[in-house]
Amino acid sequence: MRLWTLPTLTQPIMTNMDKQRTSMRVLQSFFLLLVMAACNNHPPNSVVTKEQVKVDSVAVFVLKTDSVKKDLTLPGELQPNENAQIRAKVQGYIRKVNVDIGAKVSKGQVLAFIDAPEITSRVQEINAKVKGAQARYQSSKDYYERINTASKAEGVIAANELQRTRNQMMADEAEYRAAQYAAASNRQMGKYLTIVAPYSGIITKRNIDQGSYVGNSAEQPLFELEDNSILRLRVAVPEAYTGAELLGNSGDLTTRSFPDKKFKAKLVRKAGSINNASRSEIWEFEVPNPAPELKAGSYADVKLHMVRSRPALVVPTSAIVTTLEKKFVIRVVNNTTQWVDVRTGFNLGDKQEIFGDLQAEDTIVLKGNEELKPDTKIVSKPHQ
Secondary structure: OOOOOOOOOOOOOOOHHHHHHHHHHHHHHHHHHHHHHHHHOOOOOOOOOOOOOOOOEEEEEEOEEEOOEEEEEEEEEEEEEEEEEEOOOOOEEEEEEOOOOOOEEOOOOEEEEEEOHHHHHHHHHHHHHHHHHHHHHHHHHHHHHHHHHHOOOOOOOOHHHHHHHHHHHHHHHHHHHHHHHHHHHHHHHHHOOEEEOOOOEEEEEEOOOOOOEEOOOOOOOOEEEEEEEEEEEEEEEEHHHOOOEEHHHEEEEEEOOOOOOOEEEEEEEEOOOOEOOOOEEEEEEEEEOOOOOOOOOOEEEEEEEEEOOOOEEEEEHHHOEEOOOOEEEEEEEOOEEEEEEEEEEEEOOOEEEEEEOOOOOOEEEOOOOOOOOOOOEOEEEEOO
């Protein structure tokens, strides 16, 4: 039997505060035992490893060279082979008009006559002066020849008389020559009264009627004459394509008036300079037009088959990254990325010609982007 004893006077009586402190110590000891037990559950040799770096796989392709061809359609305007504005060189009134617009004329054909009576009178006057000067020259020449013959006999003719007759003959000869030159000049002026075609072509404009006064420098031309047997086509070729070759040195031409028909345009000359405003070079083509079907002044589209003289590097357009500062592709060397600056050439639709510090057989990222920084480790995934 267990006996309960009463506390003696020497033992201190436990207060409520002491009881609370004792309870806190018991709880702390309990939690400490739980923590030690949890730590003892780990194997003695276990080690916490760091998280491994994740490496992405990226689609790539092998860079190759290819022959670069580009079909380019550019606008142009057909112009006549020759275009002359025919004006009057002398003042007068139109006496007769022989042609009208649309008339086909030959070289030297008379187009109109100008009536200028004063020019006709002047020509007649100078012709009469020529005849008078010729008569005087012939007379003095005959007299000098007789004097010269007589002077061969000693003492018959004085030396100064022979010299005088010779000088007179030379003066009359000079006057006669001057009259001839004046007559030729006036006869040429008389020829200007007849307006003739300088070459074969078609009359495209007529600005005169019978009785019109002509010859002023500020007036419109009498006629406009065009040679349309061959037409010129001038095309502004963008600067990016001026270094390429034109396949066959010709292009296919279509116009709005004949949309279903193609005409051959042959390249004959280049301007040799880039226009600063349009950044293009003028190429001139010749288009045979014997019928003639095509009209000068028509708008036309010419299809040019451009080709590089040697193979070039070609990549998918998705491989090129364009920023505000530059254009580049991402090359992969030993599974590490590199940014390579490039310049673009022909745009081939889904592909693009490029130039830069690249070589065939380089590995290039198929879909480049700025997020794929240089010196990034990747796993290359060849694109099929």
